[in-house]
Amino acid sequence: MQTLNDFLVLIDSYIGSAVWFPYALLGTGLFFTIYLGFPQLRYFGHALKVVRGKFDKHGDEGDASHFQALATALSGTVGTGNIGGVALAVYIGGPAALFWMLVTAFFGMTTKFVEVTLSHKYREKTADGTMAGGPMYYMKNRLNMKWLAAIFAVATILSSFGTGNMPQINNISNALFSTFGIKQWISGLVLAIILAMVILGGIRRIVKVTEKLVPTMAILYFLGALAVILYNYENIIPSFISIFEDVFTGTAATGGFVGATFSYAFIRGVGRGLFSNEAGQGSAPIAHAAAKAHEPVSEGMVAILEPFIDTIVICTLTGLVLLSSGVWKEKHQNTFQPTDLEVLATVFDENDTTRRNQVYRHLVGKEALPLYTGSVDVEEGRISGDVTIIHARSFAEDVTVYQAGTPYTGALTVDNGRIQGMGTTFIIQGKSLIHSAPLTAEAFKHGYFGRYGEYIVTIGLLLFAFSTAISWSYYGDRATTYLFGSKYVMHYRVVYILGFFFASFADTTVIWTLAGITIALMTIPNLAGILFLHKEMKSTVKNYWIDFKKDWPNEKTPE
Template sequence: MSVLDWVNRINGWVWGFEMMLVFLAVGLYLSFRTGFIQFTRFGVILRETLGAIRERTMGGGGEISPFQATMIALGATLGSGNIVGVTSAILIGGPGAIFWMWVAALVGMATKFAEATLAVHYRQQFADGSVSGGPMYYIARGLGLPWLGALFAVFAAVAAFGIGNVVQVSALSGALSNNLGVPPAWTGLFAALVVAFVLAGGVRRIARFAQALVPLMIVLYLLVATAALVVNAQNLGAAFLSIFQSAFNLQAGFGGAVGVAMIEMIRAGVGRGIFSNEAGLGSAAIAHAQAQVDHPVRQGFWGVVEVFLDTIVINTFTALVVLSAGAWMTGGLAFDVLMGSFGGLGPARALMPLVLSLFVFTTLISWAFYGEESAAFLFGEGIRWPYRLAFAVLAFVGGLGSFGALVKVSDTMNGLMAVPNLIALVLLAGVVAKLTRGFFSGEPWTPPK
């Protein structure tokens, strides 16, 4: 059996149906331990986050504001997969896959809440005032298992090269080449230069980059998607209905094949939700650990908002664009639908390539930071510049074509990240519950030594 055969076998396990059920089970368990905080405290969460973006940005360490940390995390989760991946989920599992994507997001909010909370609680403060955190730290410090934290770091550092780099630049290069005639080499070169410039400024420049581009990206995408929905407004009600009919009636899937298996529908929907918002994978916790907050639970609230914006808002808009246009019945992608919805309106059509470019560049930068922090956990500060250089070179190479073997390996590493992270979340659920109770009862937070 070849190496790629082993990779494919592992991928079948880490992204298989049974593993999807584990993600859901952990999310439900964390929901229970936190009193279903994503529902019972949703009003508080919105007030403490989107309603107070400029407040409570100091205290307890950290180098950037809670909002900036969340924008870095969103920059990673909002990628080309929010356009192409949602379409793929519908092609595989039918419209009902979107229902299960919502289910994954609702329980994933509790998972991401726990990840962000633990990331702040167990982060490492250094003498120069900088901090590092994420699953590798709450595994090593919270569970006392540095070898398991190192295993997570290995998976994350390698996954960043594929899912956060080559996959993104390759998708952008293909879209710009096919729709605007931009040479792939130019796309790759520009991506490499942007990566090199932003990473050179460290986490604060990354934070400013994300703070400026991610909100703009979200607004532009919603404008473009809304315009596409207006064009097909007469089909919007039927699109919504098809999601629920397919979820419970096993409506025929792509190509008219009868009886889409429930297992495939759940796997496609839950898998897309997890792959999109990364709840359970642990990657976003690396960004949330950088936030200047006076209590870990405050950043946990931002974790809930992150999943809400990524999956409940962005992915739902994408799904409705595809379903209302009937594109999934013909194998069309959301990008093509969005481009075609404007007809001959040149300025409006130009927005979609811009939005896709923003998706890709924010994902590139955020995943580069994740990979760099993971590599630094393993090898120390000296690895940062070599890692940055390697990431920039791969961004250029990624624009020239698809690298199937690297992508498959990175998918494997991405999925394997969940194993040590989910173990830690279950074992540290009591810590999350205690911190949550303490926050709402007004107890001061004391970081562990």
């Protein structure tokens, strides 16, 4: 598993985690924001009216209402990115990473507007009578780049597993195990059966589920987050300040957090922002293509609301919960994961500033420290020898090795910093920083609900992540239809359900790495495509307002 993760990290380093990727993403959003005159601000009020159905016309073609399409798209974006993704960004990049998530969302509102409008414009009706759309259709029908459309469709299928399937159930199963002690495979099996019952019914059953699920889970999570933020009211202002004060410098060491550079905060913040709201990825247009509309721009208006709700509202709430509670920089008792652990070949004292800085530079890739290879002795679970255990980018404390549920005595084999047999023969526990959903769950305990706050995260994660898995099955479904035809959709759905089950007990680090790769594989061709069509986008919006004023002469417009 470690070898696989290292290989995936290498691939990701050239695309999703490469220095150029966040600039391409933000640059596209910035370009369209200026080119179209800040539509995310000027059209926001109009978008609220559209989603309420105020301008609907009888006979509009589609399989879902504006609200149902928005709910389905939101259910695809409001998931582990809002709970685990924010925590992962802060864990790696510090509070400044949250700032870059918000910047990504602001420009992402325009990117969503553009990609949904263009994709909706070139949607098609399939043989079974349902609508099919997405970037692959404007790539084929407008750009005449069938090869690019095929690349995007293949990437969508891969991303349906890497984004909507595997990370979602993995976070659900780990949260249920941590909170209620339910074994991961049991959670995976039960939820895979429920998932099958929903997605086998197609888009009409999916939208009926998501339109009820999304508002319920949003209200539940909002109330739980407020209970933490208001309980720690004295930390609200300092938390806001911390988001902005280290934006261009990186976050200094504090507590168990060894520090983060600007690069880490920027790249991880933008990356997690994209994983959260998917602006530019090209996934949301697939859901919006099913909406009933007589022209495309109105559905693009609806899409403006997605990054605002998903990232600016929900992710900000999660970020303030993490920062105001202080848990992001504290060490917690947890079970160590192999891919998060390193054994350094000498002793480093965390309280020694010089030695701590050496480890910090090692973790951010500035100065590689020697990793231990050889054997270490273990007595009653305690490791001895001149080594330092680093877990989750922090100095591990109270490390205990277990075998078959009891403290182990004997020797451990270490190869290039990795403990052999970890996670299978040996279970290692101790205190260290934690990340992803477990960190958010810990933060929710520091509020008015006390330890019961963890249940809010667990239930919220269950609803958020499960709804994401539902929506992404539809995205992969449409991509499969585009590539191979409707008759192969059932094959895809079966594989999707099986992958959902097996990912419930896989290593989380590998899954998050895979998710980053598949996101980039969708985003790159989509960004290129909408940039090619920037002039058409502007003319399409202009014509929309001309027609709108004819149909609704008494309605005020932002134009």
